[in-house]
C-alpha cells in the first residue's frame with residue numbers, strides 16, 4: 001500500500017488533542033497487569049527501610065497481611081513474596097528453605113487466610129537461605145551442583161505448594177528444575193499450581209539492590225551467578241531456555257531484567273504463545289527513584305512510560321516495585 005504523502009498525510013492529525021490520542025492509543029495499562037514484589041522479615045509490627053530501594057521496605061508478617069489487603073483494594077491481582085532470612089538461619093545447604101515454618105510459608109498462610117482471592121507468587125531458589133548467597137548447592141571445588149540442587153528445589157516447591165501459594169516461580173536457572181517440580185506437583189496432587197519460570201534470567205548487575213533487600217549475594221565473588229544465569233550478550237539462547245521450560249511444564253515464562261531486555265520480551269512473545277511476564281528489577285527501580293529524588297525525572301511520567309515499554313514489547317504482566325504506586329495513580333484517573 002502506498003500512503004499518500006504530505007500534505008495529504010499529516011501524522012500530527014491523530015496527535016492534536018487528548019480525545020484522539022486516547023482513541024488511537026495502542027496499549028493500555030491496568031492494575032490487573034501488575035504483580036507486586038514484597039519483602040518479608042522476622043518479628044512483629046516491623047517496617048525496615050531498604051537503603052538502595054527508596055520507599056521499598058521489608059515488613060513483618062502482620063504488616064504483610066495489611067499490604068495484601070491494600071493490593072486487593074487496588075485491584076492488583078497478585079503479590080510475590082521474598083524473605084529476608086535471619087543470618088543465624090543461613091547455612092551452606094540453605095536448609096531453612098525446606099522448613100515449612102519459614103518466613104515465606106508463614107506469610108503465605110497468613111495472606112491466604114486474610115485475602116483468599118489474592119494470587120501469591122513464590123520464588124523457588126536457595127539464595128535467600130544460603131550463607132554463600134548462591135541459588136544452589138556448592139561442591140568441594142565451589143562449583144554449583146545442578147542435580148543435587150534440583151532435588152532441594154523440588155522439596156522447596158512442595159512446602160510452598162502445601163502452604164497454599166498459587167504460582168511457583170523457579171528463579172534459580174538450574175537445568176531440568178521445571179520438569180522435576182512439575183512431576184512432583186502432579187504426583188502430590190497439586191495439579192492446579194501454576195509454574196511461572198524465570199526462563200530467560202540474565203546474570204545481571206541490576207539485581208544489586210534486591211540482594212541488599214534479602215541480605216544475600218553481596219559476597220558471591222568470582223563468576224558470581226554466571227555459571228547458571230544467562231550471558232547478557234545472548235538472545236537466541238533465551239529462546240532455547242523458554243522452549244525447554246515450556247516443554248517441561250511451565251505455564252508462563254519470565255524475562256528478567258526488564259527495560260534492558262525488551263528485545264528478548266519481544267522475541268519470546270512473538271515466538272511462543274504462553275504468557276510472557278517481565279520483571280522490572282530492583283536496579284531499574286533504584287535508578288528511576290534516584291533520578292526522581294534528585295529532581296531529574298518526573299516520577300509518574302517516567303514510571304508509566306516504562307510500563308508502556310513492557311506492554312509494547314509484548315509482556316502480558318509486569319512485576320514491579322512500583323505496583324502500588326501505579327495502581328494508586330490509575331485509580332485516581
Ligand code: PBG
Pocket residue numbers: 123125127135171172206207208209210211217225280281282283
Ligand atoms: C533469586 C532472585 C533474584 C531476584 C529475584 N529472585 C536475585 C538473583 O538472582 O540474584 C532479583 C529481583 C530484583 O532484582 O528485583 N534468585
